Amino acid sequence: MNHAxxxxxxxxxxxxFYAQGELQSIYHWCVAELEDWNRAEAYxxxxxxxxxxxxxxxKETTKRLKKHEPIQYIFGKAQFMELELYVDAAVLIPRPETEELVQLVLDHETSDVLKVLDIGTGSGCIPLALKAARPNWRISACDVSPVALxxxxxxxxxxxxxxKLFQTDIREALHQVDFDVIVSNPPYIPVDRAESLEANVLDFEPHIALFGPAHDPFYFFTRIAEIAEKAGISKVYFETHATETALLCKQLKEVWTGEVCFENDISGKERFVILCRA
Ligand SMILES: C[S@@+](CC[C@H](N)C(=O)[O-])C[C@H]1O[C@@H](n2cnc3c(N)ncnc32)[C@H](O)[C@@H]1O
Known part of the structure; x- marks a missing residue:
């Protein structure tokens, strides 16, 4: 068999299994990984x-793609901003919205010296991209999952x-709170919306990274706001599900005494919530 x-x-x-455009980019990704060729070389x-x-x-890759396994897990790689990250089934595949979250922090935080904590770090995409862009910032990141860490x-x-990476379950406690800024893309999909997810997400990505508790899909946001309020943190940046953002802001105002506002993502969705001291 030849390559054509x-x-x-x-x-x-x-x-x-895949739409035409998506299949084309998957094919070229496979060519790059399996043959080490760019598009012109493939031709x-x-x-x-x-x-x-x-x-x-x-053949092996095709078999896995038929099961909807994300290509990032198959090749163990994901691009995040300027960084190439290793990923496997222990972590969420970093999303483009999260690149926007990092950019939002970089645009707002102009100080050269800053102590930042990322809560629920997964692959480490947020703190690593921040550190790459602001080498002088002191950056820490935590997760409950030892395999993600x-x-x-x-x-x-x-x-x-x-x-600096450390393990903690923020439902219980967060002892190290000497930070100026917290960033978080916490688990935020309501469990009752699990069926709306594509098979490549639901069957392969870690559920601990996807779902908020059934009783309160805003739980992690409120919990982080409580921790930040108690510790006197000046700013918190959240990525959210971009639905019911007004309701989420209202709930956050019950635990955060400063200002609560949101910003849209590039598709115009109310994606990012920012807490700051008034
Ligand atoms: C939506 S993922 C975000 C991962 C990464 N920050 C990103 O943007 O790709 C949420 C992360 O929160 C972590 N997490 C879930 N429950 C947690 C808890 N109770 N305490 C700390 N981290 C938790 C998960 O393990 C997961 O890595």
Missing amino acids: ELRQWFYSQLTA MHSADLVAEAHLNRW EVASKNAKALNLDV
Whole structure:
């Protein structure tokens, strides 16, 4: 089989599972990972025979894609801002909205010296991107999940970025609170909306990273606001589900004595909530 035939076979296998545009970018991602070719090179090599070992990897990858396994987990990589991060099923795949959250913090926080805590760090995408952009900031990050912290630590080492990581369950306590700013993209999907999620999210991404408690989908926001209020933190930046933001702000005003406002994401959704001292 040559590469032109392989391409045809790949599309025929997956066309029922993915939209055309998405399948095209998945194909080019596979070509880059499995052959180490860019688009032009893939075209130039169309008539070359596919090596046996490579063919097996293509088949294995296709099998996993048919099950809707996210390609980031298959290849163990995700791009986040300027960073290439290692990801596996222990962590949420960083989303473009979270890149916007990081940019929001960078735009608002102009001080050269700042102590920042990211709560629920997952892959470490937020603190690592902040540290890469502001090397003088002192950045810490926590998560309840030891396996997520292993991923974040692996990323910090690979990128040579100094971020302090620690394990804590913020439902119980947060003892280290000497920070100016808290950032968080906490679990915020109401469990009763689980069925609305795509299979690639629901079947593969860690549920501890996705869902807020059934009794109160705003739980983590309120809990973090309480911690920040008690510790005298000056600012908190949240990424939210972007639904019922007004209700969330109202609930936060019950525990935060300062100002509560929100900002839209690039699609015009009320995505980010900011708490600041009045
Ligand atoms: C939506 S994910 C965000 C991950 C990463 N910050 C990102 O934006 O891709 C939420 C994270 O919160 C963590 N988490 C869930 N419950 C927690 C708790 N009780 N205390 C601390 N972290 C928690 C999860 O393990 C997960 O990594």
